[in-house]
Amino acid sequence: xxxxxxxxxxxxxxxxxxxxxxxxxxxxxxxxxxxxxxxxxxxxxxxxxxxxxxxxxxxxxxxxxxxxxxxxxxxxxxxxxxxxxxxxxxxxxxxxxxxxxxxxxxxxxxxxxxxxxxxxxxxxxxxxxxxxxxxxxxxxxxxxxxxxxxxxxxxxxxxxxxxxxxxxxxxxxxxxxxxxxxxxxxxxxxxxxxxxxxxxxxxxxxxxxxxxxxxxxxxxxxxxxxxxxxxxxxxxxxxxxxxxxxxxxxxxxxxxxxxxxxxxxxxxxxxxxxxxxx
Amino acid sequence: xxxxxxxxxxxxxxxxxxxxxxxxxxxxxxxxxxxxxxxxxxxxxxxxxxxxxxxxxxxxxxxxxxxxxxxxxxxxxxxxxxxxxxxxxxxxxxxxxxxxxxxxxxxxxxxxxxxxxxxxxxxxxxxxxxxxxxxxxxxxxxxxxxxxxxxxxxxxxxxxxxxxxxxxxxxxxxxxxxxxxxxxxxxxxxxxxxxxxxxxxxxxxxxxxxxxxxxxxxxxxxxxxxxxxxxxxxxxxxxxxxxxxxxxxxxxxxxxxxxxxxxxxxxxxxxxxxxxxxxxxxxxxxxxxxxxxxxxxxxxxxxxxxxxxxxxxxxxxxxxxxxxx
Numbered sequence: 001x002x003x004x005x006x007x008x009x010x011x012x013x014x015x016x017x018x019x020x021x022x023x024x025x026x027x028x029x030x031x032x033x034x035x036x037x038x039x040x041x042x043x044x045x046x047x048x049x050x051x052x053x054x055x056x057x058x059x060x061x062x063x064x065x066x067x068x069x070x071x072x073x074x075x076x077x078x079x080x081x082x083x084x085x086x087x088x089x090x091x092x093x094x095x096x097x098x099x100x101x102x103x104x105x106x107x108x109x110x111x112x113x114x115x116x117x118x119x120x121x122x123x124x125x126x127x128x129x130x131x132x133x134x135x136x137x138x139x140x141x142x143x144x145x146x147x148x149x150x151x152x153x154x155x156x157x158x159x160x161x162x163x164x165x166x167x168x169x170x171x172x173x174x175x176x177x178x179x180x181x182x183x184x185x186x187x188x189x190x191x192x193x194x195x196x197x198x199x200x201x202x203x204x205x206x207x208x209x210x211x212x213x214x215x216x217x218x219x220x221x222x223x224x225x226x227x228x229x230x231x232x233x234x235x236x237x238x239x240x241x242x243x244x245x246x247x248x249x250x251x252x253x254x255x256x257x258x259x260x261x262x263x264x265x266x267x268x269x270x271x272x273x274x275x276x277x278x
Numbered sequence: 279x280x281x282x283x284x285x286x287x288x289x290x291x292x293x294x295x296x297x298x299x300x301x302x303x304x305x306x307x308x309x310x311x312x313x314x315x316x317x318x319x320x321x322x323x324x325x326x327x328x329x330x331x332x333x334x335x336x337x338x339x340x341x342x343x344x345x346x347x348x349x350x351x352x353x354x355x356x357x358x359x360x361x362x363x364x365x366x367x368x369x370x371x372x373x374x375x376x377x378x379x380x381x382x383x384x385x386x387x388x389x390x391x392x393x394x395x396x397x398x399x400x401x402x403x404x405x406x407x408x409x410x411x412x413x414x415x416x417x418x419x420x421x422x423x424x425x426x427x428x429x430x431x432x433x434x435x436x437x438x439x440x441x442x443x444x445x446x447x448x449x450x451x452x453x454x455x456x457x458x459x460x461x462x463x464x465x466x467x468x469x470x471x472x473x474x475x476x477x478x479x480x481x482x483x484x485x486x487x488x489x490x491x492x493x494x495x496x497x498x499x500x501x502x503x504x505x506x507x508x509x510x511x512x513x514x515x516x517x518x519x520x521x522x523x524x525x526x527x528x529x530x531x532x533x534x535x536x537x538x539x540x541x542x543x544x545x546x547x548x549x550x551x552x553x554x555x556x557x558x559x560x561x562x563x564x565x566x567x568x569x570x571x572x573x574x575x576x577x578x579x580x581x582x583x584x585x586x587x588x589x590x591x592x593x594x595x596x597x598x599x600x601x602x603x
Contacts, residue, residue, distance in 0.1 A: 012419075118533075119295050119585070123540025124558070124577045131562055131570060132310045208425055212544055215427045216559060230428055234548065241435045248428030256423035 006268040013264020019257035023074050023250075030071035038068040038224040049242050057246050060229070061236055066243065070250055073226040077254060080141060080210045080225075081203040087145035088206075089199060092152025097183055099153070100160025107157070114150045122147040126209060130218045137220045140213060144206045155198055159191040193269035200265055204258035211251050226251050281590070288589060292582045299578050300354045303571045304347055310567060359572035364564045369572040373554055377576070379449055380553030382465075383546065384538050386473040391480035392531055396524070398481070399488025404515050406493065414485065421482035426541050430475040430548040437471060444471050447550040472549040476541050480534055487530055491523035498522070525596050532588025536581040 008014050036042070045063040047055055057066035099110040126143040133139035163169065164187065172186045213219060214227030215234075226247040233243030334340055341349075353360070359369035398414050405411030438446035445451070450464050495501070496519050504514045539555075546555030554573050561569040 116295060116298055121536040121539045121577045121581050124574050128570060128574045132306045211425050216562060237431055237435060238439050244431050248425060251425050252423055259423055
């Protein structure tokens with residue numbers, strides 16, 4: 001069975017993929033359908049949904065178009081999710097690879113370092129980092145990456161430890177390949193599938209984290225994001241439930257879709273495990 | 279004897295981690311834009327030069343970095359987290375006043391999520407491949423993807439605004455002057471929504487974990503033996519499978535404690551629950567860095583305490599684990 005057939009066998013994953021594609025489409029279409037800035041005040045504030053043409057989701061406390069904010073927010077969520085996961089991989093993969101490959105004292109030191117970051121409450125650390133660095137896309141991406149790399153390092157380390165004494169690694173060593181070549185060309189390619197699965201789940205967590213930061217007022221003040229929309233509507237929840245409702249559904253669907261796709265990838269990339277589990 | 283040594287070694291580790299967090303906090307203050315003295319003063323706009331000079335002297339901000347670091351570390355070691363100039367109270371007093379509310383909320387949510395998660399997970403494991411089992415897992419998947427702060431807001435809309443069943447804000451009815459049992463009942467009513475919404479996400483994790491762990495335990499030989507003896511399925515599920523499946527869940531629960539403290543920041547903000555999470559939100563809005571870093575330190579300390587407790591419970595639950603591990 002090829003990769004996609006195995007992926008499609010997991011019906012949840014297929015549903016997740018469709019939702020995810022729809023959200024990516026939303027992000028791409030946002031500047032075409034709503035070329036104006038989502039921050040512009042375009043109508044009377046507090047318009048309920050489905051009552052005025054052109055404002056299917058109503059307007060917010062300042063008379064901004066909720067539908068426009070939702071579509072532009074899709075772009076921000078996906079971007080921050082992807083970039084912060086990439087940065088987290090860039091920290092976690094090398095640390096885990098070095099710890100797992102060399103073992104001994106290096107491993108001890110790196111794992112103590114990783115444990116330290118795992119002990120600190122993630123969300124509190126992210127808040128403190130963004131508050132100190134001042135809210136911006138860069139500081140949010142960095143903060144999310146800094147709190148989410150430890151699981152990557154642990155996973156990569158475990159993979160390297162189980163692979164480093166395999167025959168093909170010994171053979172590579174015998175023909176005189178350097179440690180760097182063995183790590184990058186021999187072992188790393190064999191650890192890719194669990195890393196890909198973990199990364200897809202990390203994008204989901206990163207999107208949740210970003211929305212929570214923006215909800216608390218730590219979002220980038222220049223970009224419209226789903227978390228910001230909910231946070232800004234928090235105090236008027238009694239008068240205008242829809243202002244918080246729709247962005248929340250958007251976050252929920254995106255995160256759910258990514259988790260489903262992650263599980264599907266896991267089934268498709270690790271077929272042996274999937275068979276054992278069912 | 280074994281436990282005494284274990285606790286000592288765990289405490290030693292905890293002290294090292296907390297020490298590293300203090301150093302980390304110190305460098306965060308250095309990293310913040312602007313004059314560290316102004317930051318320690320809460321960046322009050324109208325801070326006069328004389329006050330800044332006093333602060334500079336007190337924290338030795340004109341001294342080399344390592345002297346400053348030493349003063350800061352020794353200050354925190356004496357539980358001096360500085361002064362919240364915005365609120366005109368020492369940071370420690372503010373945090374200690376708010377700590378019980380947070381412990382009540384996170385403690386309740388922790389027990390709630392663990393109990394419900396284990397019950398739902400074992401039901402799902404017993405009904406594997408049946409629609410009811412799949413339904414539980416689908417719900418768990420949705421809760422796992424739901425933003426905490428959003429579900430809290432929606433709970434306010436539904437249960438407080440629309441149905442008017444439960445209070446939406448605060449920890450007790452202000453001005454009611456209730457005492458004794460009536461007061462406890464009042465707090466309990468205020469606790470339901472925050473604790474339940476905080477518990478949902480963690481319940482989802484424990485549900486998934488319990489199911490996976492039970493399905494794995496069900497493959498073991500002693501389960502076959504139990505079936506061969508002709509025991510009832512419900513007895514096997516409860517006494518043989520669940521008991522063995524619980525161990526990894528305890529470990530996971532300890533690790534999740536940190537996330538729960540983080541989640542409390544969001545729930546307390548939505549429900550105006552007077553704990554350290556809400557305090558952190560207030561500190562954020564006022565850019566009160568002293569207070570912010572103090573709360574950060576305390577939340578990390580809470581997590582460490584939680585971890586030590588789970589570690590001990592784990593060893594009590596499973597005597598097979600040797601100290602060496």
